Amino acid sequence: MVVSSWSPPPLGVFKINTDATIDVAKMRTGIGIIARDSSGAVMASSAQMVRVNYELQIAEAIAILRGVQFALEAGSFVPRKTNMVAHCLTKEGLLSESDVFWFEEVPQCASPTVLGDCPNSL
Template identity: 30%
Template structure:
C-alpha cells in the first residue's frame, strides 16, 4: 500500500514537471517571434568596396600573399587619387616568417612608394587588422616575426607630414591583392603600372566606377 502511494506521488510529480516544461516551451514559442523581431541588428560598418580618399588627397593600398611552406611572399602597393585614378604601383617578392610579417613588408613598400613620389601626406590602407591597429596606437605591439619590419615602418612614417593608417576589408582591397599575386610576374617588368595586366586593370576600373562622385 505504501509502495503504491509512493508510486502515485512520483508519477504526479513527474506529470507536474512535464506540464511545467510544456508550459515553458509554449511560452517560449509565443515570445520567441517577438524576441527575434526586436533583437538588435548588427550592421557591418566596414565598406565592402574600395572608397577613394577625400578630394585632393591620395591613398595607398597594400597587400601581401604568403606561402607558409616556402615562406615566399608577394608584395604590392597601389597609389590612387580621389577620382580613383591609378597613378603608380610597385610590387616585390621576398621572404617572411609569417603572414603578418609579409603584410608589414607590403606596408613598408607602400611608404617607399610615397617617398619616391615625394608625397608628404596620404592615407595607407591594408587588410591586416593587428598591424594597422598597432600602427594607429602609440603603444601598439606586433609579433616578434614582424617587429623589425614594424620598427622600419614607424621610422620611415616619421619622415612624412601625415600618414592616415586605415584598415580595409579584404573584399574592398581586391586590387592590391591581385597585384600581390601577380608580383613574381610583374616585378621584372619596367613601368608595368602604365599598362596593368587585364585582371588588375579590370579591378582598378571597377573600383573607380564604384567610387562615389
C-alpha cells in the same frame, strides 16, 4: 548585409593600398601596392617578390613598409575585401623574379577591379 568596397581619398590626396600573400612551398612573399587619386585614377602600382617565407602578419607589415617607401619615393590601410587590387598585385609579385612597376595603369589581372571601383579610372 554590409558590403565593403574601396573608397577614394579626399580631393588632392593619393591613397596607397598594400597587401601581401605567401607561397610557403616556394618560400616567397608577394607584395602588392597601388596608388590612386580621389577619382580612383591609378597613379602607380607595383608587384614585388621577397624570397623569404614570412608569417602573414610580418608579410603584411613589410607590405605596409614598402607602401610607405613607395609613397616617399613617388611623392591608409583597409581590409583585403576593400583592397582587392593590391591583393591581385601580390599574386603578380609572387610570379616575378624582380620588382615590377606600372605608371598610370595596373596589370591585366587588376583592371576589372579598378574599373569596378571607379569606372573612369583607367
